[in-house]
Amino acid sequence: MQLAIATASEKRTPFRVMPGFGLALGFTLFYLALIVLIPLAAVFLKTFTLTWDAFWAAVTSERVVASYKLTFGASLLAAALNVVFGGVVAWVLVRYRFPGKKIIDALVDLPFALPTAVAGIALTALYSSNGWIGRFLEPLGIKVAFTPLGVLIALTFIGLPFVVRTVQPVLEDAERELEEAAASLGANPLQIFSRVIFPTVLPALMTGFALAFARATGEYGSVIFIAGNMPMVSEITPLFIITKLEQYDYAGATAIAVVMLIASFLMLLLINVLQAWSRKRGQSVKA
Numbered sequence: 511m512q513l514a515i516a517t518a519s520e521k522r523t524p525f526r527v528m529p530g531f532g533l534a535l536g537f538t539l540f541y542l543a544l545i546v547l548i549p550l551a552a553v554f555l556k557t558f559t560l561t562w563d564a565f566w567a568a569v570t571s572e573r574v575v576a577s578y579k580l581t582f583g584a585s586l587l588a589a590a591l592n593v594v595f596g597g598v599v600a601w602v603l604v605r606y607r608f609p610g611k612k613i614i615d616a617l618v619d620l621p622f623a624l625p626t627a628v629a630g631i632a633l634t635a636l637y638s639s640n641g642w643i644g645r646f647l648e649p650l651g652i653k654v655a656f657t658p659l660g661v662l663i664a665l666t667f668i669g670l671p672f673v674v675r676t677v678q679p680v681l682e683d684a685e686r687e688l689e690e691a692a693a694s695l696g697a698n699p700l701q702i703f704s705r706v707i708f709p710t711v712l713p714a715l716m717t718g719f720a721l722a723f724a725r726a727t728g729e730y731g732s733v734i735f736i737a738g739n740m741p742m743v744s745e746i747t748p749l750f751i752i753t754k755l756e757q758y759d760y761a762g763a764t765a766i767a768v769v770m771l772i773a774s775f776l777m778l779l780l781i782n783v784l785q786a787w788s789r790k791r792g793q794s795v796k797a
Contacts, residue, residue, distance in 0.1 A: 550771065556764040568765040573741055574750060580658055581747040582773065585726035588665035589719045596673030596722075597715060603674070604681040618675070621668045626731025633664055634736045656738025661746060664732045669722030676718035680711050713789045720781040727774050 557565065568574070603615055621629065637644040637654035644654055654660045684707070692702045730748040737744040747770055754763035 553764045553767055553771065556761055557768050560761050560765060564761075565765050568762045569769045573745070574747070574766060576742045577745050577747040577750045578769070578773075580661060580744065581727060581770075584658060584662045584665050584746075585723050588662055588669055588726050589723040591666050592669045592673045592722045593715050593719050596670050596718060597677055597711070599670070600674045600677040600681055604678060618671050620671075622671050626668070626729070627735070629667060629732040630664065630735035633660070633667065633732065637663065637736065655736055656740065656744060658744055660736040660738070661733055661744060664736050665726040665729060668729055668732055669726050672721035672725060673715070673718030676721065677711055677714045680714040684710050713785050716781055716785040720778050720785070723781075724774060724778060727770065 560568065599618065603611065603618075634655055635641050637647070637660060639645065639648050639653075639655070641655070647654060652659075654663060688706050689702050692706050697705070728748060730746075730752070733746055734749055737746060737749075739745050739749055747766060751763045751766050754760075754766065
């Protein structure tokens with residue numbers, strides 16, 4: 511009887527390699543508060559020094575709204591492009607063998623390691639009117655440097671690794687037997703992709719999209735060189751915040767930062783909800 515009670519007790523209490531849950535949880539909450547919550551709270555507290563009219567005027571001026579549209583619009587489009595082409599890169603790296611594969615795999619991480627200012631200078635040198643690529647595009651009427659298109663290219667460049675490195679492990683762990691079974695049952699390649707492969711990688715694609723979008727909204731170094739920073743044309747919101755700080759308008763800078771923070775949080779929350787829904791739907795389909 512005592513043995514049965516002890517066995518039941520062991521089943522109810524899961525074994526933990528590292529004891530001290532309370533201490534570990536307390537340290538986790540303290541660390542997150544110190545690194546994340548307190549700085550964000552400081553941004554809100556500084557913004558609260560403004561009156562509502564002053565806050566509204568700071569965050570809705572014509573120039574600021576134009577920077578919102580460029581920053582969030584280019585970030586969304588760059589993240590969407592990276593989902594498509596980053597997914598293709600991940601597929602090629604996982605499913606094919608070819609000479610130079612390891613070199614290409616290493617190049618994917620280059621935007622991670624490359625200083626953002628260096629990336630911005632390199633992109634500007636490539637796409638300016640006398641650059642290696644820009645000199646061929648400009649006669650065709652395609653101007654990249656110092657335009658919103660240049661901002662899009664810079665944000666796509668820095669966001670690519672987030673999608674590739676998120677999707678790649680999922681493709682590596684995918685069960686190819688399911689694809690073979692679908693093929694043996696008469697499914698064509700399009701049906702195999704849409705009903706077997708795509709549902710498996712969809713949560714990873716959405717995670718990569720969220721990471722690329724979050725990085726793009728706050729990107730500064732690689733964008734300011736190629737953007738040209740022309741008001742109402744190619745001026746991004748992070749640059750506008752820096753301009754406010756240089757003018758010692760700290761409350762105005764934090765007000766714009768709060769708007770960006772809330773908008774980014776809502777976007778990431780929506781993406782996480784969709785990701786959880788897609789994962790749940792995928793599990794129900796497998797069941």
